[in-house]
Amino acid sequence: MQRILSQWLWPSIAGLAIALLVLEYTGWRSNSPQPAERMTSYATAVATATPSVVNIYTAKVVNEAPSQRNNRFNQLNRGSNQQRVERSLGSGVILSEDGIILTNRHVIAGADAIQVLLNDNRNARAEILGADPATDLAVLKIDLDHLSPAIIGDSNAARVGDVVLAIGNPLGFGSSVTQGIISALGRYGFQGGAYYEDYIQTDATIHMGNSGGALINTKGELLGINSLIYTGGNTANASAGIGISLAVPINLATFVAQDLIDYGQVIRGWMGVSVQPFIPDTSQPNVGALLVTQTVANGPADRAGIKPGDIITAINDEPVTDGRIAMHRIALLRPGDIISVTLVDESDNTQNLNVVLGSLQQAPQS
Structure with missing residues (x-):
């Protein structure tokens, strides 16, 4: 009997082992997707x-003229103004543990009161440290502890x-996330600056209220500040949800x-010079220069000897085409910094001139 059992048992065990190995490789043993899937x-x-x-969240007190209210009320209050509160919303990003927040300037422009609501439901009033119209950015400050700054x-x-x-x-609606890809870099010409x-x-889809929020990469690092969505300048005829989303790069x-x-x-x-593209007579691709069309009197370029008609080919030994x-x-750069400008003058002489930069504030106001 023992001999018979032995002859039957070992082939069964061997067959079962082979079956388990086959099932292991076919993935039958687990219903979970494999790592690659x-x-x-x-x-x-x-x-x-x-x-x-x-x-x-911002609030702004505005004066409403009598003509904007109903006639009966106007008859009882001739010549008087009524105040009302306009409210708006946006987003911001915490930059430091001491309460520095970066947002868009248009989010807080003209606000009389600014309230910041954190992700942990704490809130605080914010003060404006400064705003920059040229980039539509603003910096706020709140006084709260245990803040979580963004990873830059x-x-x-x-x-x-x-x-x-x-x-x-x-x-x-509160904190929301949308996904997309970077469609282009270095976009400009949307706001005049x-x-x-x-x-x-x-x-990545953004709507009203997303302004000032975070654009992050897949590591959770801050890449930009979401600023606007461009719909071709005619939002009345723009299809819902269609537009170009734009963010200010975080390095800037x-x-x-x-x-x-x-x-x-x-x-x-500030260099104090106006330029336009100049394409040299050459067969080499991607070669260009800048034609000086105007210099500001007694500005940095003018003092360095740069004149209208000069052709700038390099700045700090780096070719310029745009x-x-x-x-x-x-x-x-900073006022007082010195840059090296390589140019060809109207006599076809190549010169290297040092320009001491001034401040953009010196530029004449138009």
Whole structure:
């Protein structure tokens, strides 16, 4: 009997072992998706960044003229004005543990009272430390402990096609997240400040109330401040939800914020020159220069000997092809900084001139 059991048992055990090995490789033993098949989630990035994003509520007292009220009331109160409160909403991002918040200037413009609501439901009144119309950024300060500052990323390392997430307070619903990709970099021409506009364009949906909120990467790092959605200048005919979402790169935003904290305004370098693209007579691709069309009298360029008609080929030994980018980089420098300008004058002589930058505040007001 023992011999019979032995002859039957061992083939059964061997068959069972082989079956288990086959099932192991076919994935039958587990209903869970394999690592390569698991759905991508950005929950960790959102959890990292969300505590630094705040909701901003503003109130502004405005005078309402008698003509704006009903006639019967006007007859009883001729010549008197009535005050009413306009309320608006937006978003902001905590930059430091001592209560520094970055938002858009248009979110808090003209506000008489600003209330900040944190992700943990605490709230505080905010004061304005400074605002910069050229970049539509503003810095606020609140007095609360145990704040969660954003992790600052590097917007210069952002690439077209990178996945990004927008966090803010759309339509007053509270903290919300949308996903998209970076559609383009270096966008400008939307608000008239061409030298200082340098937007990140995304297709992450933003609405009213998202302004001032965070644009983050998949690590939860802050890449930009969501600023506006462009719909071709005719919102009445724009389809709902269709538009170009734009964010101020965080590298530019932190530069602006630090100046607003330190000086109450942004101190920008200024060369005092107007330029336009100039394409040399050459077969080499991507080669260009800048034609000087005007210099400000006694401005930095004028004092250095730069004249209208000169052709600028390089600044600090770096070739220049785009006047907007060149002036933008100069604006990120400081008054008193010296830059080297390589140019060809009207006599076809190449010169290297040193220009001591002035302050943009010296520019004549139009």
